[in-house]
């Protein structure tokens with residue numbers, strides 16, 4: 001199967017069968033015998049089309065008598081793929097974008113291929129006008145950057161139109177890729193620096209260019225990685241894939257060795273395993289998630305990294321567990337959220353419906369309120385999300401604090417935070433990380449102390 005055919009199948013799976021992009025793409029790429037270049041092209045097509053779906057549909061609608069809403073899946077997906085290549089891929093000549101799409105369409109549904117041909121030729125004739133949008137209106141921003149309108153409305157309400165434009169631009173950029181080195185393996189080396197050098201050298205042997213990250217000792221930035229799950233450094237537990245915003249959550253909680261930690265929403269396990277590494281495999285991390293299949297992921301994550309201080313089991317964080325009352329030195333509430341800070345990694349989030357996220361603040365507050373009861377007096381907890389909506393972040397925390405006078409904000413200054421952010425942003429005890437300002441995934445991290 002060619003790269004274009006694979007991209008078509010994946011996009012069809014996402015659109016019609018509501019599959020996740022990464023899972024579907026992995027499936028089809030695993031089955032294929034494409035070389036790395038062609039795999040890259042298939043990936044680019046899938047994510048390019050997905051990230052620009054509303055924008056592309058707008059262009060198609062302007063150049064077609066039949067509107068996208070009325071088209072069959074095969075036709076609209078082929079048109080989006082063709083239009084994406086015409087508009088965004090400089091390396092693909094217009095005639096190739098059109099001819100390849102039309103010949104793909106002929107094999108899928110011959111009767112529609114003339115129509116696809118006509119629409120793509122029409123777009124190609126007017127290619128210079130495609131980026132004309134009113135970027136001072138909610139409607140214009142939503143179309144240009146391909147977001148559901150309610151998302152842009154909410155961002156404008158919280159940030160104003162100018163900042164929203166910057167946020168949408170930053171959420172449309174390619175995300176940087178980071179690895180977290182497993183601190184537990186550092187004892188095999190004379191120093192931590194030698195350990196990082198070893199990892200970087202092994203990566204470069206596999207054609208992966210990487211570098212240390214100023215400020216975060218265990219982070220490595222890589223330009224790309226192919227089939228990381230097959231890489232020996234990965235299979236042998238030296239590295240995990242994790243964005244630096246997410247690493248900072250573990251760093252802010254910073255549990256001491258031999259302490260007892262509760263991670264209420266832990267799957268797939270990025271933060272539970274990081275906490276276990278920070279604790280040097282001592283003490284205990286009690287780790288729960290509500291989904292059985294996800295609990296299994298945390299287990300295999302721990303096994304791969306040689307972690308044995310994490311106890312993983314099924315648990316619903318919104319239900320109070322009296323057995324946990326006052327038992328934990330640290331609690332992490334990395335709550336389910338709308339995910340608006342990580343759109344660059346999961347473009348499907350751009351098309352979430354408002355009704356899917358409207359109930360989240362209630363659930364988040366419920367989880368935080370339960371967590372508070374599990375903490376020992378003097379203990380610390382972190383409330384974190386990967387969203388940039390205040391309604392799921394500071395507003396939830398403020399509501400919680402109004403009803404829990406025995407909790408106060410705890411400063412999050414210190415290593416590594418002060419190396420990365422201005423102190424005045426950290427002193428308050430919470431931080432909204434903005435992709436537009438901080439060049440990392442959007443996150444909210446808040447530290448609270450039980451006094």
Ligand SMILES: C[S@@+](CC[C@H](N)C(=O)[O-])C[C@H]1O[C@@H](n2cnc3c(N)ncnc32)[C@H](O)[C@@H]1O
Nearest residue numbers: 265266267268269270271289290316317334336
């Ligand atoms: C933001 S993710 C957690 C990511 C995780 N901490 C990590 O670093 O890998 C939120 C998780 O909450 C889980 N979840 C949703 N509702 C829950 C509930 N009521 N109780 C426990 N976990 C829940 C989801 O399955 C999801 O895995």
